[in-house]
Amino acid sequence: MTPLRIAVVGVGHLGQHHARILSTLPDVELVGVVDSNYEQACTVAERLGTKPFADIEPLFGRIDAATVVTPTLYHHPVASAFLKEGIPVLVEKPICRTLAEADDLIRLAADAGVPLQVGHIERFNPAFEDLARRPIRPKFVEAERHGPFTGRSVDIGAVLDLMIHDLDLLLALVRSPVKTVEAVGASVFGGHEDMVNARLVFESGCVAHVTASRITQRPKRRLRIWAPEGYAGIDFVTRKLVLVQQSQEVRQYGLRADKMDAAARAKLKDDVFGRHLQVKYSDGDRKADPLTAELRHFIDCVRTGRTPRVTGEDGRDALELAERILVSLRSHSWEGHADGPVGPNRMPRPAGWLFDVPRAEAA
Ligand SMILES: NC(=O)c1ccc[n+]([C@@H]2O[C@H](COP(=O)([O-])OP(=O)(O)OC[C@H]3O[C@@H](n4cnc5c(N)ncnc54)[C@H](O)[C@@H]3O)[C@@H](O)[C@H]2O)c1
Numbered sequence: 335m336t337p338l339r340i341a342v343v344g345v346g347h348l349g350q351h352h353a354r355i356l357s358t359l360p361d362v363e364l365v366g367v368v369d370s371n372y373e374q375a376c377t378v379a380e381r382l383g384t385k386p387f388a389d390i391e392p393l394f395g396r397i398d399a400a401t402v403v404t405p406t407l408y409h410h411p412v413a414s415a416f417l418k419e420g421i422p423v424l425v426e427k428p429i430c431r432t433l434a435e436a437d438d439l440i441r442l443a444a445d446a447g448v449p450l451q452v453g454h455i456e457r458f459n460p461a462f463e464d465l466a467r468r469p470i471r472p473k474f475v476e477a478e479r480h481g482p483f484t485g486r487s488v489d490i491g492a493v494l495d496l497m498i499h500d501l502d503l504l505l506a507l508v509r510s511p512v513k514t515v516e517a518v519g520a521s522v523f524g525g526h527e528d529m530v531n532a533r534l535v536f537e538s539g540c541v542a543h544v545t546a547s548r549i550t551q552r553p554k555r556r557l558r559i560w561a562p563e564g565y566a567g568i569d570f571v572t573r574k575l576v577l578v579q580q581s582q583e584v585r586q587y588g589l590r591a592d593k594m595d596a597a598a599r600a601k602l603k604d605d606v607f608g609r610h611l612q613v614k615y616s617d618g619d620r621k622a623d624p625l626t627a628e629l630r631h632f633i634d635c636v637r638t639g640r641t642p643r644v645t646g647e648d649g650r651d652a653l654e655l656a657e658r659i660l661v662s663l664r665s666h667s668w669e670g671h672a673d674g675p676v677g678p679n680r681m682p683r684p685a686g687w688l689f690d691v692p693r694a695e696a697a
Contacts, residue, residue: 338633339363340397341365341390341400341401342367342368342401343369343401343402343403343412344369344402344404344405344412345369345375345378346403352401356629357384361633364382365385365397366379366385366387367379367382367387369387369388370404391415398636399422399423399632400416401426401453401632402416402425403426406431406487406489406494407431409429409435413425414439417442420446420447422451423443423448423450424451424452424628425450425451425649427452427453427455427498427649428653428656429653449641451632451635451642451643452642453644454502455625456502456503456555456624458624458625458628458631459624461616462503462557462575464575464616465568465575466506468566470507470559471540471563472504472507472559473561474542474560475504475542476544477504477558478557479547480545480548480553481553482549482550483523491519491525492519492527492529493656493659493663494653496546497530497546498653501656502644502651504542507559508536509538511537512535512537513536514534516532517530519531519663521678527660529547529550530546530663531544531545532544534655555571556570563579564579564580566578575617576616577613577614578612579612580610580611581610631643668682669682
């Protein structure tokens with residue numbers, strides 16, 4: 335098979351992993367890595383045995399596809415330049431900064447007739463892939479995505495940086511428009527919101543509570559779903575899926591604890607999980623690396639013309655929902671009236687210190 339010629343643009347924290355993985359795939363030729371920080375491009379290129387570039391123009395006519403892993407601010411200018419040349423693009427999440435930019439990428443990809451994929455990587459998490467194959471109609475969902483502050487992606491806040499992963503997963507699972515959005519968010523370091531909670535009500539009747547924080551000490555990425563079919567819990571970090579369903583008897587008749595004799599009732603606590611509620615731990619292929627799967631899928635779509643699992647439209651829909659959440663949290667009034675502090679950057683004045691006064695302040 336002729337190797338697919340590909341380049342990675344933006345080889346910082348994540349982009350160097352795109353480049354590393356692509357350099358190991360047998361049916362791919364990593365033609366080069368581009369970074370506006372040319373030293374960074376040289377370092378990564380040398381490590382992977384490829385060529386460094388400071389900008390993308392020299393690659394036109396020399397590559398069959400590109401992945402765009404720059405800060406969000408540059409997704410549109412870089413991806414649109416490739417699409418105008420008829421070059422398929424995998425652009426990292428969030429697709430762009432604005433809906434107008436996202437629509438433009440979608441139109442350019444359609445005009446060129448080439449795939450545009452968005453890097454919502456959790457869709458390739460084996461636990462989510464496993465769940466997505468099952469018949470489940472979520473009715474109540476809790477999504478939590480917490481991590482420590484990294485100092486990266488500070489051009490956006492926690493909604494576009496983290497929560498957007500869960501918004502995409504919710505839209506893919508619930509498959510219903512979102513009717514109402516209510517959100518609250520706070521900026522701890524200044525600038526954008528560092529933590530957010532949103533309550534989403536879908537037209538299908540599903541309700542989702544979604545929380546994201548980029549200032550939590552221990553990482554946590556979980557999705558918990560209640561549905562008529564049962565319960566599903568995903569831990570995206572360990573890539574584990576837990577499924578619980580009613581036994582046939584319980585589904586048909588319910589659990590009549592009041593009709594049980596004393597001995598059966600005494601055993602009930604031990605019998606609930608296993609007998610009345612059946613539990614399945616689905617480990618999937620936990621060695622499967624989601625980023626490798628995502629890149630392989632993109633390559634397959636470029637070769638075959640197949641529609642990517644996460645399209646430009648999917649990226650746009652997640653961004654649109656994210657924008658609704660941002661509008662809601664920016665208008666949240668912390669003291670119940672619009673004259674008081676409103677939104678993530680205007681918090682109420684602290685009433686005091688929770689514990690010892692910090693030394694610099696005490697001096
Ligand atoms: N899918 C995920 O789970 C996930 C995880 C992390 C980051 N991301 C996304 O990946 C992107 C990059 O994030 P990161 O953490 O790697 O950031 P980063 O700051 O570590 O790296 C970005 C790199 O892009 C380079 N760059 C900036 N502007 C450029 C331009 N115009 N042309 C070429 N290079 C340019 C920078 O010099 C830097 O080396 C962001 O969009 C982020 O949201 C996605």
